[in-house]
Amino acid sequence: MPRKTASAMYGNLDLLILHTLHKTGPNHGLGIIDAIDAGSEGAMRVEDGALYRALHRLEEDGFLEAEWRISDKNRKAKFYGLTSSGKKELTRAQKEWKRHTEVVSKVLGIAWRAAR
């Protein structure tokens, strides 16, 4: 399976970020990329620039809050964490994603196996 960048699924990048942060707790950009990489078992590589722009956008929307911390490699890094409104947004986006894929799958006639 060829690696795909997230640009094909740009609209869903926000969801991936929120989900990852929810799972890992506060994390820096590279950490998020690594987590998505691991989560997709190497099937998906988020484009660096797109990720950082998305992080800043989410921060501005108030879904994330940023903080400068020292990373495990003892370097200064910017850590992002979910805010309470970010958590709500995650729930909302998950529901939407689910409904969206169900509808698309129905149309395409693909049997839907509920994830998780």
Add this chain to the structure above:
Amino acid sequence: MSGRQGWRRIIRFAFTKRHAEQQVDDELRFHIESLVQRLVAEGMSEDDARHEVMERFQSYQTTRSAMQRNVERKVVATRLSLFLGGLRQDFRVGWRQYVKRPGFAVLAVLILGLGIGASTTMFTVVNGMLLDPLPYPHADRLVDISTILGTRQFTRTTAPEFKHLRERTRSLEKLAAWRRIALDVQLGDGPAQFIAAEVTRDYVDVFGVQPEIGRLFTDDDYRPDAPRVAMLSHGAWRNNWGGNQDAIGSTVSGRRRGAPEQEAFTVIGIMPRDFPSTEDLWVPIDLTGAEWDTPRWFGSMVFSSIGRLRPGASVDDVRAEAAAMSSELAPLHPNQYMDRGDGGRNLMVLPLMDSMVGGYRVSVMIFFGAAAILFAIALANLTSLLLVRALEKRHEMAIRTALGGGRGRLFRLLLAETTTLSLIGGGIGLLISHYSIRLLKVLGPADMPRLENLAANPVVAGFAVGIALLSGLVCATVSMPSATKGGIAPLIRGVQQVGGAKRSAHLRGFLITAQVALAVVLLVGSGLLTKSLIKIQSVDPGISVSGLLVMPIRLTGPQYFGGEFGNEGYSPFFRDVVQRITDIPGVASASWVPDPPIYGRNMTTTVKTEETYEDEAPQSFGFHTVGPDYFETMGIPIRRGRGITRADDEGVLPVAVVDEVFSELFWPNENPIEKRIYAWGRWFTIVGVAGRIYHGGLHRDAAPEVYVSAIQTPVAFGQQRIVIRTRAPLAALAPQLRAAVWEVDPTVPVPSIEAMDARVSEVLREPRFHVALMGSFSLAALVLTLAGIYGLMSYWVTTRTREVGLRMALGARTGQVLWAVSRTALSLVLIGLAVGLCLAAASSRLLDSILFSVSTLDPATFGMVAAGMGAIALLACLVPASRATRIDPTRSLRSD
């Protein structure tokens, strides 16, 4: 927190962009460096790793700048909201402090209000008179054209010069001229005079305005056979037609001077309300005909001319055209263009604004400067007060600092406090200036241009708020360092004498010196102006002013015109009226003249003597056609020979009386009686020498004057003035004087009867106003400065109680104590005095144009100011210092 960090924070606020770049770079660097290290750990060389990472991060540059913009926006928004939130709190704190101590706040606000009020008042004048454009479209393209003869500048020009310039000009889009005429109009309650003007084509167009209702003059209206039409001013329309639309098409009957009979003008239009004019009515006149190009019209400077520059053309272009025109006309009219070695005849072209404002530009700027000086003094004064307060508040500041209030935060708090004060001061200043402007309109010189345009408006309010904010900033900046310098610990422990106080004292010393210096500049200015006023007042005008009445009369009936000089009907009328007036009980004598002294009007003509008859370039002198008994009536003494009498009529050879100045000019140490002078194409025999008069006003030098009999030589046209020497008050005589005129001709209007002494005080109005204005500025400056010195001294005495007590305990005498305490303050005053005198000497030159026979470096004035200021300042030092000598040594040593 140290000062450096505080400043860094303020600077960082200004360099938000740099800060945003930094943040984004830090974030991305971590990302890239981590990836590089990861690859290096897998065995790749660092260069290859970096290359690989950047390869993958394709959109690095766009991402970076997008992120930077984002961060930048966010940082600004956050900081602004923090700043504003803090500011609101600071203002609340500031306000609470003033409510707690209203005395200080009221004093501070008044001091600042005074300074801002004075400068805002003068700025209102500067703005309304000099900066605000004239109320016409593209008013900067309007130019005024007038005639210059050698060194004499007229305010108007002549018909032929206008006609030629209009024909040849390329740089003027339009050129129009007009002249005032008197029009007797029959309105409801008897004869009335309308101020009317005959205007050429383009008169309204040149200003670029449109009639409020009706139409403008068209070319057809200028044809000789066209029906008579007129335009009305908005004011005349409102007053006499009730602002009724029916006015258009109605008829105005009036008779102009010399016209055989009444004319009926059909009203075709009303000028707009904001068209600034003194005329009531305008009628067309056509100056294009050849009859206006005769030599006679070159002497009649009665036409005001206004041109509108073509877009892109400059005033210099018109000047060049005017000069070319003059050199072309010169050979055709050698007499009119004769150069007497003073440049000859030419046209003067000035931007309309400059010609309107004229000499007022200089005086307005002088007083604006004076007001600015007063403002600086007020600011220095307030800053001194704040410095003391800052010392008192050091304890509070220290605690705030200890609790983590950064220096930037403290500065903001100070700024909020001073800005609260200064904005209230600005409001008071605006209020002061509003009333001052009303006062100025009443007291100021009556001929001040654009007086109606002086009012508070958004620009003026902006100026007041602007200098108020500036004051707040200056006060906060200056009083800031001493508030927190000197460390925290000693202050918290309550020790009073620390380093900060010293710096504050130096600063206050400097401020005192500055105030003294600036006050001295203002005092010298008002001293010079006062001396000038006294000089003007002490000038003997050469006439006896009190008990002299002046009654202007303008004859317009056809029976008064005709004959050799064109106005043969004048003399019989005035002889008759003056005879009737002389018969009124209480009148000593009466006569008539077109141009009495101090009336701003001066008839001149070229006069030759037998000795100078062959001269190519005869000189012009004051040439007054006077009725019999003129010298007795005016109170002008006859030095030799006799005055003009009833006997000097058409039947005898023309006689003249010259004044001392004329006699000394042509025949020094000789008797001029029986000598002859030549003017108006005839010879006059001198029969008397009159005393000198200051014809052009008290502030001008006495010039040579010639008087001839109005009966023998009736060359004067236009308005005449009957002058009356009385022993009774004006009010009692006025009805009888009017009756005397109307007995001779009931249609002649008598618009006013004036007392000469009122006229003289009118002449003194401008210099008096200058003195009043500069005087009040200096008085305010003096009071502020003295209060400053007094305050500083009182403070020093208080802080040095211990030292004084010690000295006295060791046996110091009163004089020694006084000296010790006031030594520093006195030397500050002396330095200020010296600096101030130097500044005054350097700047008083600016006053030259409004001073009368006083040197701008007048030693008496400078000496008096120095001595006076020194003495008063000494007093302000010694009064508080003397309190020090009453200190009880034992008590002062025990304190602290």
